[in-house]
Amino acid sequence: MNKRSSSATRTNGPARSHAGRATRPPGREFQAAAWLARHPGFVTAPLVGLGLTLVLGPLVTSAVLAALVLGAFVWGRAHPASFDRFAAPLLRATWRRWTVYRGRCWTQLMSDCGLTREHRHSGEQLVPRVLRVRSSSSTIDTVYVRMVRGQDVAFWQERASVLYEALIAHRVAITRHRPGVVAVVIEWELPFTRTIPAPDIPETTEDVDLGAVEIGDNERGEPFTAPLVGGHRLVAGASGSGKGSILWSTLRGVGPCLRDGVVRVWMVDLKGGVETEQGAPLFHRYATTMAEALELLTEFRDAMRDRQDDMREQNIRAATPSTATPVELLVIDEMAMLTAYGDRSSVREALRLLAEVMTQGRASLFAVHGYLQEPSKDVVDVRELFTQRICLGVTAASHVDMVLGEGARERGALADEIPGDERHAGIGFVIDKGSRLPVRFRAAFTTDDDITELVTRCAPQDADVIDMPDGGPDEAPDSTEPSERGAA
Structure with a gap:
């Protein structure tokens, strides 16, 4: 008796252990039903077509479908x-x-x-x-x-x-x-197989659209533009990724405005001015050391406050670019030197001044453009105040979402996969504000000759660049006397 029970247990045990487990796939009809449930369009579309045919007739239904196709074609062409x-x-x-x-x-x-x-x-x-x-x-x-x-x-x-x-x-x-x-x-x-030449400098100020300055091409071969007014721009990219192409292409795109005083550039380059010295005559103010940079930022903030006072007295809500109220553009090359790698008190003061300008300067036409390699919050504490983000080739996948926003890489912005050689410099991504999809572009390559042409044609005629002295704003040289850097 015991032996039989034991034998029965050994025989029936495996059978019971498989109870409830699938030994064959579901029937085809159930697989088809599950598939249709996951793709309802394959049911609703024919039903809608059938309903229209029954209500309107086959001729009218065909005409409606043809009109939709024709409308899409015309939209795409027009x-x-x-x-x-x-x-x-x-x-x-x-x-x-x-x-x-x-x-x-x-x-x-x-x-x-x-x-x-x-x-x-x-x-x-x-x-x-x-x-x-x-x-x-x-x-x-x-x-x-x-x-x-x-x-x-x-x-x-x-x-x-x-x-x-x-x-x-x-x-x-x-x-x-x-x-x-x-x-x-x-x-x-990879859509960009050739280098894109620098955009032509517009002839007059009237030819410049400050809301859409051309800086390169998108992957469809159309001009890629970015606004100069209405917000602040952050450009992130590893060394050699083409950040300089965006900087100089932007300045070429607004060249006549620089010449006529409608746009004034305040340049901070804490790498000693090595990469920006050639364009120094274009700059309204120029700083190459931490002390000079803090003085420049203070003057920039004070100029914003003065304009805000004037606008309040005249009951003006938003300034219009002109020689009387020019666009004041603060450009910071290698921003981490200013916001992270200096001494603690200087970094804290720089961040305080930047935060004040970036939260208040939009209506008064004060804008900040920052260029950096490491976009983490530890390096750029004011990162979230930048309303316009551009991501060139970076060294880590996490950097993409830091710059372009959460999920940008997943949606296709593979900026960390862009090769770091010269053949791929200037390629990057932005996020389209309407569709929230990444747009790939390539910034125009700007040579030394292109910068020289810009300086020759568009350096301001009525003022020279002023270097910020270490002694403070009160010791700034008289603007009627050209400085060595401005005369260079």
Whole structure:
């Protein structure tokens, strides 16, 4: 009796342990129902078409569909900028979702790259499932994928090189989106194959649009512009990434305004002025040491207060750029030298002055442009006050989100993947404020001859640059006497 019980237990035990486990996949009809539940558009679209046909008739329905297609075509031809900004990403993502990342093509890709797994009991092939596709540009897709159980983001990252070789893509980056889901960013190609020449200097002040200064091209070959007024700009990039191209392209784009006194540049270069000395005649004020920089910042802040007082007396809410109320542009090259690496008291004072200007200067046309390599909060405590962010090639993936905002890299801003050689200098990303998608661009390459041309044509005629002396603002030289730096 005991032996039988023991035998029965040994025989029936494994059978009971498998109770409730899948030994074969669900029926095809249930798989199809689950698929349609995940993709309701394949049900609603035909139903809407059928409903329109029954209500309006086939002729009218065909006319409506033709009108929609024609309207999209006309929109794309008549105003490509808005079409590419709003409609193209959706259309492109839909097309690629159902042509590239679908069905057998996707299953075969996952299998070839070792990202599938066989179910232990049913023998069914488990394939990572595409949840959503976003296409920020014609060359960058972000595919959100639910991983097979037992996989993690590190497992996928190990196969990134295999993936881009299989896709014949330029680069693939993989990040964790949420538990069980990875974001696979696919960069199909690098659009910039040549250096972009410096933009032409406008002839007159009337030719300058301070709200859209050309500094390069976007990846569609259209001019890439950025506003000079209405906010503050932060440019982050590793050494040699092309920060100087943005600085000098911006100044070339507003050259006539510099000459006529509609824009005045206050330059702080704590690297000794090595990279900015050539353009010194363009600057209204110039500082190359920490002491000079603090004096310049104090004068800049005081000038803002004076203009605010004038605006209050005249009941003006927002100043208009003119020779009477010029745009005062503070440019800080290698900002970390001012905000992190100096002595503690000087850094604290510089941050206090910057914070006051950046929180109050917009309406009175006082703007700050900061250039740096390390964008962390420890280095730039006023980082969140910059309203316009540009990220060139950086050395860490975390830097991308620090500059462009949370999730920017996941949406396709692979700035940390930009090669650091000269052939890729000036390539970077910004976030489009309307679509919240990253836009890739390349800043124009500005040579020494281009800077010389800018100085020759656009140096202010009625004033010379004034170096800030160590003794304080009261000891500044008379502006009617050219300084050595201004005369250089």
